[in-house]
Amino acid sequence: MSRLQHFGWFLARGFGPHGWGHPYLDWNYRWTEPTLYQDAVRALEQAGFDLLIIEDAPSLGSAETIDLRVRQAFGGPKLDPLLLAPYLFAATRHLGVAPTVNPAAYLPYTAARQFATLQHLSGNRLGLNVVTDTGSARHFGAAPPLGHDAAYDRAEEWLGGIRDLWRSWPDDALIADPARGRYADGTRLEAVRHRGEHFAFDGPLNFVPFTDGEPVIVSPGGSGRGLGFAGHNSDIQLALAPLDESSIRAYRAKIHDAARAAGRRPEDVKVLFAIQPVLVSSPEEADRLVAASAHPDEATLRQIAExxxxxxxxxxxxxxxxxxxxTAVFGEHVSHGSIRRLVGAHAPDATLREILTAHARLGRLSDGSGFVGTAGELADRIEELGTWGNDGVLLWGDLHPVTVHRMLDELVPILRRRGILRAEYADGGLRANLRSF
Known part of the structure; x- marks a missing residue:
């Protein structure tokens, strides 16, 4: 029996040079202007997607790897996705937008006020993809980078402080009654005084309470500490795992256990698995691509390495x-999840060639070995995920209108006919849509 699932788009390249390295660069969109992204998000909303998550990395990385990051625009340049969000909200009415934010880059009081402003301006459609990247630390102060778990501790303190500021206005503090001539009761405001390991600030926040809940929190962490952060804080977990039944159920169980440990309900965290499909016109074309990927040449391996x-x-x-x-070659600041995704199931003595060759190989949607297939085969896989209790999926790719339409033009009608993809939105913004089923 088909069931509704939540759908999102993960903008993996961030607010960067969309179209670079692809023929559709000649559509002549300017990646530094909003039109490209506004055209794409209108299509996502028409398709019934819940949200867009925008990846970001404030830093161009270490001196040794800057050239690698910018040479083919894999890791930079990038502009600030938080400042792109208002243009996307202006182009849509229902779609949620979740820019990536790094606790190292925003002082809690400033962050709480800016995020609250966007939540009001967007009609309660703001999400925040909270990441703990420590490679950017040198841009924000003289303190040395934190280790993996310590960065999560800082993020926990940061988000808790922001929520304290958001809640410094009880519901009865805002009166807004012209007949009484009274806008607010200042005696009801709560004086937040935060003195923590990483931050010190006072409240209350200079804003007004939300009408339909706080911004939605997204988290991508796959480590034990990252899953614990999600269980305690997140509304959406951006999940990366093999899409077989045992892996899906095991991953979801970890998130649900973390939520229970934090005193929350399992259903409070929507788990959305990221998928990067390669959609083709026929099963025969899919078979051809998969066969061709089995023996990558040196240029392909180098591109993957870059x-x-x-x-x-x-x-x-x-x-x-x-x-x-x-793996000792990777510094402590490097995401444990990223290292695991590189190495995969290889033995400790596997060569780099073997690892990169595995990344070059494609698999078929039809047999569960990969993500190459037709729109119908992708719909089959998503429908199967639903039978395992899945909350939804994140399609992974550039936010270029060509990419969006290539992915969705055939897929959306199939999903709608099967009762998997929403045809109508709830009232109340992103949080209301997440809770609607």
Whole structure:
């Protein structure tokens, strides 16, 4: 029996040079202007998607890897997605937008006020994709970068402080009664005084209470500490896992256990699995692509190494392809999840060539070995996820109108006919849509 699932789009490149390296660059959109993104989000809203999540990395990385990050625009340049959000809200009425934010980059009081402003201006459609990247630390002060778990501790303190500020106005403090000539009761405001390990600030916040809940919190962490953060704080977990039944159920169980441990209900966290499909016109075309990927050439392996180097802030192209990959080459600031995704299920003595070759290989949607297939085959897989209790999926790709339409033009009608994709939105913004089923 088909069931409704939530759908989002993960803008993996961030607010960067969309179209670069693809033929559709010649559509002549300017990636630094809002029209490109506004055209794409209108299509996402027409399709019935709940939200757009925009990746970001404030830093161009270490001196050793800057050239790798910008050479093919894998990791930069990027503009600030928080400042893109108002243009996307102006182009839509229902779609949620979740820019990536880093606790190191925003003081809690400023963050609370800016995020609250966007929540009001958007009609309660703001989400915040909270990341704990520590590679950007040198841009925000002289303190040394935090370790993996300590960065999550800081994010926990940061978000808790922001929520305290948002809640410094009880509901009965805002009166707004012209007949009484009284706008607010200042005696009801709560004097927040935060003195923590990482932040110190006072309240109350200079804003007015939300009408339909606080901004939605998204988190992408896959480590034990990251899952614990999600269980305690998040409304959406951006999940990366093999899309077989045992892996899906095991991942969801970890998130649900973390939510219960934090005193929340499992259904308070929507788990959305990220999928990067390659949609083709026929099963025969899919088989051809998969077969061709089995033996990647040196240029393909180098391109994969450059892309991975950007994400991992480590120059893989300088390593011996035929020597075992020593994960000690990655600094403490590198995401544990990113390292695990690179290495996969390979043995500790696997060579870098073997690891990169595995990343080059494609698989078929029809047999569960990968994500190459037709729109109908992708719909089959998403429908199957629903039978395992899945909350929804995030389609992963550039936010270019060509990419969006190529992915959705055939897929959306199939999903709608099967009762998997919403045809109407709830009233009340992003949180209301997440709670509507």
């Amino acid at each position: 892309r991975q180097s950007s994400d991992l802030e480590t120059d893989l192209t300088a390593l011996d392809l035929d020597a075992p990959l020593d």
